[in-house]
Amino acid sequence: MQDGNGLDHLAGERAMAQFDLQAMKVYLAGGQREYEISTKMAQLVANDPVFSKEDRVRLARKDLYKNSLRKAGHAWKTILEKGLSEVEGLKLRHFVDEPTYTDLHWGMFIPAIKGQGTEEQQHKWLPLAYKMAIIGCYAQTELGHGSNVQGLETTATFDPTTDEFIMHSPTVTSTKWWPGGLGKASTHALVYARLITDKKDHGIHAFIAPIRSLEDHTPLPNVTVGDIGVKFGNGGYNTMDNGFLRFDHVRIPRENMLMRLATVTKDGKYVRSNKPRQLGYGAMVFVRQGIVIDASIYLSRAVTIAVRYSAVRRQFGNKDEPGELQVIQYRTQQSRLFPLLATAYAYRAVGFWMKSLYADVMKRLNDNDFSTLPEVHACTAGLKSITTSVTADGIEECRKLCGGHGFLCASGLPELYAAYVPACTYEGDNTILLLQVARFLLKTLSQVSKVRPVGTAAYLGNIKQLSTQNCKVSQGHDWLNTSVLLEAFEARSARQAAAVALRLAKGSGSEAEFQENTPELVESARAHCQLILVSKFIEQLQTGTPEGIRKQLEVLCYTYAFSQLIDNAGDFLATGYVTGNQIALAKEELKHMFDKIRPNAVALVDAFDHTDDYLGSALGRYDGDVYTHLYKGAFKESLNDTVVVDGYEEYLKPVLTQNLWAPHSKL
Ligand SMILES: CCCCCCCC/C=C\CCCCCCCCCCCC(=O)SCCNC(=O)CCNC(=O)[C@H](O)C(C)(C)COP(=O)(O)OP(=O)(O)OC[C@H]1O[C@@H](n2cnc3c(N)ncnc32)[C@H](O)[C@@H]1OP(=O)(O)O
Numbered sequence: 001m002q003d004g005n006g007l008d009h010l011a012g013e014r015a016m017a018q019f020d021l022q023a024m025k026v027y028l029a030g031g032q033r034e035y036e037i038s039t040k041m042a043q044l045v046a047n048d049p050v051f052s053k054e055d056r057v058r059l060a061r062k063d064l065y066k067n068s069l070r071k072a073g074h075a076w077k078t079i080l081e082k083g084l085s086e087v088e089g090l091k092l093r094h095f096v097d098e099p100t101y102t103d104l105h106w107g108m109f110i111p112a113i114k115g116q117g118t119e120e121q122q123h124k125w126l127p128l129a130y131k132m133a134i135i136g137c138y139a140q141t142e143l144g145h146g147s148n149v150q151g152l153e154t155t156a157t158f159d160p161t162t163d164e165f166i167m168h169s170p171t172v173t174s175t176k177w178w179p180g181g182l183g184k185a186s187t188h189a190l191v192y193a194r195l196i197t198d199k200k201d202h203g204i205h206a207f208i209a210p211i212r213s214l215e216d217h218t219p220l221p222n223v224t225v226g227d228i229g230v231k232f233g234n235g236g237y238n239t240m241d242n243g244f245l246r247f248d249h250v251r252i253p254r255e256n257m258l259m260r261l262a263t264v265t266k267d268g269k270y271v272r273s274n275k276p277r278q279l280g281y282g283a284m285v286f287v288r289q290g291i292v293i294d295a296s297i298y299l300s301r302a303v304t305i306a307v308r309y310s311a312v313r314r315q316f317g318n319k320d321e322p323g324e325l326q327v328i329q330y331r332t333q334q335s336r337l338f339p340l341l342a343t344a345y346a347y348r349a350v351g352f353w354m355k356s357l358y359a360d361v362m363k364r365l366n367d368n369d370f371s372t373l374p375e376v377h378a379c380t381a382g383l384k385s386i387t388t389s390v391t392a393d394g395i396e397e398c399r400k401l402c403g404g405h406g407f408l409c410a411s412g413l414p415e416l417y418a419a420y421v422p423a424c425t426y427e428g429d430n431t432i433l434l435l436q437v438a439r440f441l442l443k444t445l446s447q448v449s450k451v452r453p454v455g456t457a458a459y460l461g462n463i464k465q466l467s468t469q470n471c472k473v474s475q476g477h478d479w480l481n482t483s484v485l486l487e488a489f490e491a492r493s494a495r496q497a498a499a500v501a502l503r504l505a506k507g508s509g510s511e512a513e514f515q516e517n518t519p520e521l522v523e524s525a526r527a528h529c530q531l532i533l534v535s536k537f538i539e540q541l542q543t544g545t546p547e548g549i550r551k552q553l554e555v556l557c558y559t560y561a562f563s564q565l566i567d568n569a570g571d572f573l574a575t576g577y578v579t580g581n582q583i584a585l586a587k588e589e590l591k592h593m594f595d596k597i598r599p600n601a602v603a604l605v606d607a608f609d610h611t612d613d614y615l616g617s618a619l620g621r622y623d624g625d626v627y628t629h630l631y632k633g634a635f636k637e638s639l640n641d642t643v644v645v646d647g648y649e650e651y652l653k654p655v656l657t658q659n660l661w662a663p664h665s666k667l
């Protein structure tokens with residue numbers, strides 16, 4: 001058995017690093033305080049046996065779910081007993097590393113009440129929710145409709161005689177379907193339903209509906225509720241009780257309608273506030289902005305595993321060097337792996353920026369300034385879409401980069417993928433979200449002569465210049481200028497948006513024509529989002545990055561930008577802004593970046609600071625002792641509990657002992 005080789009390999013790798021590792025760890029954590037909290041919470045979770053992830057992929061659903069309830073309960077107890085702050089509590093949840101009902105309670109139920117409830121309603125519900133005396137979920141999606149929120153069928157009909165709403169699920173397709181935490185844990189659901197007063201349908205509004213008894217957790221009368229079933233992959237998202245819910249004329253008090261955006265009075269009068277109805281989508285904006293930094297974390301986990309393993313794994317060799325080569329030395333491995341490493345860094349930087357964007361819009365909304373809401377919606381929707389798609393594909397690519405061993409659950413990658421891939425669908429299907437961005441771009445362009453675009457759309461104000469000037473790059477190093485790079489992304493995006501806008505403008509304006517152009521609209525939205533990602537990565541590292549890490553971040557930033565340019569070369573070329581030769585020059589520059597990353601690769605993933613416990617991967621271990629742990633891991637396999645397998649007597653032995661030819665065999 002090959003033993004312990006990896007340990008030396010990674011020590012050698014770490015010795016090559018050319019940057020200040022500690023400073024990079026602090027940068028990636030978002031600051032010194034966040035770094036310290038993160039380290040403390042990671043240790044707390046790793047040292048607590050209740051949070052163990054061992055065997056998660058082998059547990060049957062019932063045991064898996066019960067274990068997840070145990071962990072969530074223990075997490076909550078730990079938070080209370082240790083008096084952890086909100087930031088510490090969130091970090092603790094992060095390291096527990098299991099989707100569970102508390103995510104929806106804290107992540108959507110509470111934010112929705114904050115965003116859509118009146119002050120009085122917040123005073124009533126939030127204290128109960130904060131102490132978890134009630135558990136809430138976010139029940140929007142139905143069997144028949146998810147993306148099309150306006151198509152939801154659940155009704156909330158006001159009965160002025162009793163001052164109540166009657167919640168009802170009129171059809172099978174109106175059954176609430178998917179809400180996390182609804183299946184088994186929640187006591188209350190934030191239900192999105194059609195508000196009906198005096199036979200008039202006012203569209204979708206939010207209601208707090210009690211669904212389970214606070215005494216014994218049984219469903220309340222006329223409420224049918226349960227879990228929707230096993231989902232993709234082992235472990236993964238199966239720790240979550242995504243649920244179904246039906247109401248059969250269930251009565252709730254009038255005050256349970258969240259009334260910040262619209263009110264129903266005691267006598268049944270419907271009154272809209274002067275605030276935009278889109279504020280009703282606020283909880284989704286909140287979660288979408290958080291998903292970007294989450295994407296960075298998930299991708300960085302996969303990349304950490306793949307980079308460390310690629311430095312340990314050796315295959316073939318060449319006559320110039322003794323022994324076999326580390327697979328990380330191969331250019332093809334680098335060209336698949338290093339752009340993903342750079343992407344994880346890019347998403348971290350952009351995630352930090354998203355937090356400030358969100359804080360800014362919240363402040364404005366509090367001051368009744370709704371002007372930046374459309375741009376923030378487009379940004380959060382678009383970046384949620386791009387970052388989750390790239391991350392899900394990136395995790396799968398990392399699995400392939402680990403060869404056969406990546407396919408074993410012991411690599412940690414299959415479960416990571418299973419837990420992550422629904423992010424492409426939940427919180428808005430990724431294509432639907434890009435279409436929202438495209439609509440925003442079309443609207444912005446149509447008003448460009450009258451309203452100067454702001455924020456991430458500001459470049460569209462220069463549409464004329466961006467449409468006429470072409471790229472000036474004549475040598476490889478010309479690309480090493482962030483303004484040149486940015487202009488290329490701006491011109492490509494502006495031209496793609498203008499082209500599809502022009503085509504639509506020439507048409508009749510019918511919905512059919514719009515549909516016909518949706519592939520191009522989605523491409524133009526993607527181009528706009530890629531521009532935001534590149535520009536915000538550049539902007540972040542130009543604002544106060546410590547000296548000891550700036551060079552490496554620049555290398556990663558160029559790696560990210562060049563790989564985006566090359567992966568989307570077709571689009572860049574089609575807009576006519578760049579030439580084939582300029583793309584070829586960028587390719588050469590990208591290879592130079594790979595050479596700069598190579599000696600730093602292991603340290604760059606160390607900087608993410610994922611503990612072995614959190615990574616849960618034999619391939620991604622910090623010490624690189626891969627083979628010993630893969631081998632040891634096999635002995636934990638339940639099939640190996642007995643030397644002779646259960647089933648031998650009934651099924652294997654007869655096959656082995658009948659000693660007869662199969663009757664029709666020609667063998
Ligand atoms: C144990 C210890 C505990 C410790 C504590 C820690 C616990 C952890 C805490 C936190 C963790 C947080 C993590 C959370 C994790 C959550 C996991 C996610 C679970 C998933 C949840 C869901 O999936 S919920 C359901 C989501 N559903 C969707 O996203 C549906 C997608 N569809 C839509 O968004 C809309 O229907 C649509 C936008 C596609 C269309 O809407 P509609 O038909 O109404 O509109 P229009 O197209 O006509 O648009 C109207 C107008 O509105 C603008 N607009 C649309 N959306 C928004 C928006 N969100 N914000 C602002 N504006 C919006 C649109 O652009 C149009 O504007 P115009 O100017 O009129 O053009």
Ligand SMILES: Cc1cc2nc3c(=O)[nH]c(=O)nc-3n(C[C@H](O)[C@H](O)[C@H](O)COP(=O)(O)OP(=O)(O)OC[C@H]3O[C@@H](n4cnc5c(N)ncnc54)[C@H](O)[C@@H]3O)c2cc1C
Nearest residue numbers: 138139140141145146147178179180422426427428429431
């Ligand atoms: C793990 C998980 C957790 C979830 N948690 C929650 C939760 O807590 N609460 C909740 O309310 N919901 C939840 N959901 C539901 C989720 O938000 C929806 O599934 C999601 O919004 C997508 O909607 P859909 O399922 O209706 O997809 P559909 O809209 O039916 O999409 C199917 C396909 O049709 C395409 N499509 C649809 N409309 C168009 C169009 N106009 N133009 C072009 N293409 C189109 C889509 O791109 C997609 O490819 C969860 C889902 C998952 C998978």
